[in-house]
Amino acid sequence: MSDATFYLTLGKVIIAAAWADGEVAHDEMNCLKDLLFRLPGLTGREWAMLEMYSEAPVGAAERERLVKQLQNELRSSSDKSLALQSLDDLVLADGIVTEEENVIVDEIKTQIESANVGVFGQLGRVVKNSIQRREVALSAAPNREEHFEDFIKNKVYYEVQRRLELDKTSFNIDEDRLRKLCLAGGLMARIAHVDLEVSDDEYKAIANSLIDEWGISTEEAVFVTEVAVSEIGPDMDYYRLAREFFTSTDREERAKFLNILFSIANADGFVSNEETEEIRAIANSLRLTHRQFIDAKKTIPKDQRAT
Structure with a gap:
C-alpha cells in the first residue's frame, strides 16, 4: 500500500x-x-x-x-x-x-x-x-466509488441515480438512453448558466426539450432538469460531458442538438454573445463544422441574437 x-x-x-x-x-x-x-x-x-x-x-x-x-x-x-x-x-x-x-x-x-x-x-x-x-x-x-466514473464523466446521471436510490424509485428508461439524456441535460444546463442565473423560462425549455426529443414523461423531465441545473454550474468543465455526448450520438443527432442549445439560450427572448460563444465551444467539442454551427445559429431570428 x-x-x-x-x-x-x-x-x-x-x-x-x-x-x-x-x-x-x-x-x-x-x-x-x-x-x-x-x-x-x-x-x-x-x-x-x-x-x-x-x-x-x-x-x-x-x-x-x-x-x-x-x-x-x-x-x-x-x-x-x-x-x-x-x-x-x-x-x-x-x-x-x-x-x-x-x-x-x-x-x-x-x-x-x-x-x-x-x-x-x-x-x-x-x-x-x-x-x-x-x-x-x-x-x-x-460504496459510492462504484459510480466514480459516472461522477467524473456524466455527473448528472450520477446524481440522478443517487437520488433515485435514496428515494427507492426508478425511471422506466433504459440505462443507455438515460445516460444520453442526462448528458444532454447537462449541456443544456451549461448554456442556461452562462449568464449566472437560470430563469424559469430556461428551466422550462430544458424540460420541454427532454420531453420532445427524448420522449420521457413530464415528471422524469422535471427531475432530470432539476438535477442538471443544480449540478452543472458556470464553472463546470463541459469538455467531459461533450466528449461523452459525442461518443453516444451520431452526427445528425449532434447537429440537431445545436438547434436545441440555441433554443435554450433564446428561452428568455435573446441570445447573448456569451451564450453564442459557449455553444460554439460545445459545437467544436462535438466535432461539428462551422457551417453546421452557423445553420443552427440562424434558427434564431436576427433581432433575437447579439450577432
Missing part, C-alpha cells in the same frame, strides 16, 4: 466525520477543504474522489466501511498520530461542534487507537489484508 492510498482513505474518513450530523455548512466546508489540502501527494483524480464524498452526506454504514478501511491501512504510529490529529483539527476547524459530531469523532478515534501498528500486527495484516479488503468491498455498506 502506498502513502497516497493511506492519505486518500484518511481524507474520506475526515469528510465522513464532517457529515456526522447530516449536513456541512458552507463555512465548515471551506475549513474542511483547507484541512484536506494539507494531505500530501494527492492526484487530481483522487481530489475528485474526495469531492464526490464531500458533495453528499455519508451515512453510518458507509462511514463504518471507510473507518475499517483506514484501520487496515494504518502502518505505523505516525500514521495513527496523523489520523488522530486530523480528526482533532476537524473538530476545531470552524469552532462549532455539535454533540453528534463529538460522539462520532470519538468513536472513530477509538477505532483508530485500537488498530495494532506493531510488527506482529502488521504481519497479521499482510496475511489477512486481501481477505479483509474483499470482505469490506462485498459488504452491504454503500
Whole structure:
C-alpha cells in the first residue's frame, strides 16, 4: 500500500466525520477543504474522489466501511498520530461542534487507537489484508466509488441515480438512453448558466426539450432538469460531458442538438454573445463544422441574437 492510498482513505474518513450530523455548512466546508489540502501527494483524480464524498452526506454504514478501511491501512504510529490529529483539527476547524459530531469523532478515534501498528500486527495484516479488503468491498455498506466514473464523466446521471436510490424509485428508461439524456441535460444546463442565473423560462425549455426529443414523461423531465441545473454550474468543465455526448450520438443527432442549445439560450427572448460563444465551444467539442454551427445559429431570428 502506498502513502497516497493511506492519505486518500484518511481524507474520506475526515469528510465522513464532517457529515456526522447530516449536513456541512458552507463555512465548515471551506475549513474542511483547507484541512484536506494539507494531505500530501494527492492526484487530481483522487481530489475528485474526495469531492464526490464531500458533495453528499455519508451515512453510518458507509462511514463504518471507510473507518475499517483506514484501520487496515494504518502502518505505523505516525500514521495513527496523523489520523488522530486530523480528526482533532476537524473538530476545531470552524469552532462549532455539535454533540453528534463529538460522539462520532470519538468513536472513530477509538477505532483508530485500537488498530495494532506493531510488527506482529502488521504481519497479521499482510496475511489477512486481501481477505479483509474483499470482505469490506462485498459488504452491504454503500460504496459510492462504484459510480466514480459516472461522477467524473456524466455527473448528472450520477446524481440522478443517487437520488433515485435514496428515494427507492426508478425511471422506466433504459440505462443507455438515460445516460444520453442526462448528458444532454447537462449541456443544456451549461448554456442556461452562462449568464449566472437560470430563469424559469430556461428551466422550462430544458424540460420541454427532454420531453420532445427524448420522449420521457413530464415528471422524469422535471427531475432530470432539476438535477442538471443544480449540478452543472458556470464553472463546470463541459469538455467531459461533450466528449461523452459525442461518443453516444451520431452526427445528425449532434447537429440537431445545436438547434436545441440555441433554443435554450433564446428561452428568455435573446441570445447573448456569451451564450453564442459557449455553444460554439460545445459545437467544436462535438466535432461539428462551422457551417453546421452557423445553420443552427440562424434558427434564431436576427433581432433575437447579439450577432
